Amino acid sequence: MNKYAIIFSAENRVIKDTFDSNGSAPNEKMAIGLAYSIRQFHQDIDVYCGCFTQNTLSKYTQDWFKKLNVTYIEDPVFNTDSTVSCFLRTYCKDYFAERLLDQYNYLIYVDWDVVQLAPITFNFNPMSPLVIVDTMPQWVLNYHKEFLPNLKTQLYYNWIDI
Secondary structure, three states: OOOEEEEEEOOOOOOOOOOOOOOOOHHHHHHHHHHHHHHHHOOOOEEEEEEEEOOOOOHHHHHHHHHOOEEEEEEEEEOOOOOOOOHHHHHHHHHHHHHHOOOOOEEEEEOOOOOOOOOOOOOOOOOOOOOOOOEOOHHHHHHHHHHOOOOOOOOEOOOEEO
């Protein structure tokens, strides 16, 4: 049987006038929604959330992650005030691959704004072409290289990646 984990990243990004009384931003609530939806279908799967900027998650969100048995990793290696943090998608996959692939057959990356509506099934051949996508535009690649200067590969924009 294959062992797999779900990974994603989230941050408490400052967006003007969007914090609530708990000090959490809307994207944090979406990450909680993702974790909650995962638990509706996969009670025993390992789930990891990484926060890789100085915009660490609020106590409110961290408490929800504890209730939902999500392992929260805080490693703020990036200092960015940008409201566009799409480079975190690529970094998250690389970060967890280096640290977890010796423990799992598959890591499933999902964006923090996804809600799982059905169980993830694994009746696929991972060597076959699963998704046909276009590459990211050059401006997105250039943006990623600002934060990931050693990037030497083409990037693809998937909301889920295995």
